[in-house]
Amino acid sequence: MPRKPIVGGNWKCNPVEHAKLPDLVKNFSGCDEAILAKCDVYVCPSNLHLAMVHDKFNAGIMVTPQNCNFKGCGAYTGEMAVDQMVDLGLKCCLIGHSERRGEFGLPTPKESDELLATKAAYILEKGLLCVYCIGEPLPLREKGLDALMAEAIIPQLAVLVPLLKGLEDKSRLVIAYEPVWAIGTGVTASPEQAQETHKAIRDWIAANVDQKTADEVRIQYGGSANAKNAPELSACPDIDGFLVGGASLKPEIMDVIKAIA
Ligand code: PGA
Numbered sequence: 001m002p003r004k005p006i007v008g009g010n011w012k013c014n015p016v017e018h019a020k021l022p023d024l025v026k027n028f029s030g031c032d033e034a035i036l037a038k039c040d041v042y043v044c045p046s047n048l049h050l051a052m053v054h055d056k057f058n059a060g061i062m063v064t065p066q067n068c069n070f071k072g073c074g075a076y077t078g079e080m081a082v083d084q085m086v087d088l089g090l091k092c093c094l095i096g097h098s099e100r101r102g103e104f105g106l107p108t109p110k111e112s113d114e115l116l117a118t119k120a121a122y123i124l125e126k127g128l129l130c131v132y133c134i135g136e137p138l139p140l141r142e143k144g145l146d147a148l149m150a151e152a153i154i155p156q157l158a159v160l161v162p163l164l165k166g167l168e169d170k171s172r173l174v175i176a177y178e179p180v181w182a183i184g185t186g187v188t189a190s191p192e193q194a195q196e197t198h199k200a201i202r203d204w205i206a207a208n209v210d211q212k213t214a215d216e217v218r219i220q221y222g223g224s225a226n227a228k229n230a231p232e233l234s235a236c237p238d239i240d241g242f243l244v245g246g247a248s249l250k251p252e253i254m255d256v257i258k259a260i261a
Contacts (some may be wrong), residue, residue: 006042009067010066014249039257133222137152178221179223188225227247
């Protein structure tokens with residue numbers, strides 16, 4: 001079975017005014033049944049806004065939290081439980097964004113690979129699709145593919161091996177490869193760089209999980225993806241979609257979706 005493309009819009013901590021939400025939702029109104037039959041689409045509103053808009057999108061668009069806790073409901077101040085997502089009818093949760101892994105030097109504790117593996121297991125156990133972000137900082141990109149795989153990508157992937165092995169439907173764990181140096185910078189990985197890294201990720205999964213998983217798992221590209229670069233990136237055989245930040249707050253998100261759908 002060919003892999004179904006998947007595109008996500010990550011609104012991060014935007015917009016300031018909730019009055020802008022209807023316009024942001026409208027940017028996705030072109031996702032009709034025909035498009036959604038060819039491409040999975042998810043949108044990550046900010047935590048505060050998610051419950052206000054989760055029933056405002058076209059049916060089939062997955063409204064997706066940008067984080068979850070590791071356990072369930074109870075005494076976890078400031079957290080969101082997957083059980084609550086299930087209750088709201090949500091189908092997908094994103095975790096491990098580099099902005100939560102501490103790449104930008106925020107004065108908050110970094111989320112570790114072990115914590116993220118616990119979250120991923122919890123998401124999958126509750127029946128949701130899990131988008132798991134990985135990526136490398138610029139100094140490792142500059143050292144070349146072998147170094148960035150060994151020092152950044154493989155440690156982030158290794159914790160997923162038992163999960164991927166146990167997963168019957170491999171499409172439920174989506175890997176979002178987002179080079180940190182390309183996020184929000186306007187610098188996109190070239191199609192050659194992105195394809196080479198996606199292929200290295202898939203080859204590593206083939207060697208360390210199995211070939212079936214490598215063939216079926218979807219790997220999205222993220223980092224300044226937009227209407228202009230999406231067609232060329234979509235043509236790369238190992239790129240199965242996009243995780244889009246800035247451009248997902250604009251009407252051009254539909255062009256990114258159409259490029260790969
Ligand atoms: P960007 O963000 O498209 O604005 O670079 C992508 C992301 O961080 O998910």
